[in-house]
Amino acid sequence: MVLKLYGLTTSTKTRSVAQICKEKEIPYELITVDLRAGEQKLPPHLAIQPFGQVPVIDDDGFILYESRAIGRYLATKYANQGTPNLIPTNPKELAFFEQAASIELSNFEPHAYGVCFEKVFKLRRGLQTDEAALAKHLETLNAKLDAYEVILSKQKYLAGDYVTLADLYHLPFGMMVEGLGYDVFQRRPNVARWWNDISNRPSWSAVKNGA
The missing domain is CATH 1.20.1050.10 (Glutathione S-transferase Yfyf (Class Pi); Chain A, domain 2)
Known part of the structure; x- marks a missing residue:
């Protein structure tokens, strides 16, 4: 299953997560959340991000929000592909x-x-x-x-x-x-x-x- 990235293409934090996906060679599908229309505050999004913010990832049913937490998760899970040592182990x-x-x-x-x-x-x-x-x-x-x-x-x-x-x-x-x-x-x-x-x-x- 391709990683789903919920966010807005121009959002700073969405782009930060997208960059990490590029560094780690992780394919992703961007699911647009229209912030100007307030979609982040509607029940479907609040069900996966209770603060009504972006980004959020869905990694085959594993839901995670907060961009820094997402980055650490992706760098750790996919440590053996793409750019090495985005999080060191020593x-x-x-x-x-x-x-x-x-x-x-x-x-x-x-x-x-x-x-x-x-x-x-x-x-x-x-x-x-x-x-x-x-x-x-x-x-x-x-x-x-x-x-x-x-x-x-x-x-x-x-x-x-x-x-x-x-x-x-x-x-x-x-x-x-x-x-x-x-x-x-x-x-x-x-x-x-x-x-x-x-x-x-x-x-x-x-x-x-x-x-």
Whole structure:
């Protein structure tokens, strides 16, 4: 049975899961959930995602939601195909992966999302950008990426010397921030090297415009 991916082709988190499927060579069928029409809040979707969000996967009857949980599941179940070591198994390397995953979740996404929220998502809802909030998110994001520069001066990727989920999870909101014209990556040589590497992966090229 082909993996079913419930989401919207342009959704950041749907594309994140789709990218992992590409990395792990997992065929999938995208089942469109029309977020603008509110389909995610209707009973059929709430039956598989009680918070009314996307994405959700159905892997031959195994239902799972939350994009990071999905990514970990797919990387673990299909460890022996596609890109290796998206989640390391060596205890020390796994610890570095968990550290990197926490860095992305705690230090990067809140502020990258904050920029996108102020410049994209609020406007879609007919709301105005809070320029002070936007400036604060950009200031904090740049400070966090200064720390990234230190980390990436010592290793190729955020968890070590090969790509992991922790790197890939930066792509949807990072690309959106860059697309808004904010130079947060290229001004730092090691961050730029890392960003250009992960953002040009074939898996991301395949899904960046739609899962």
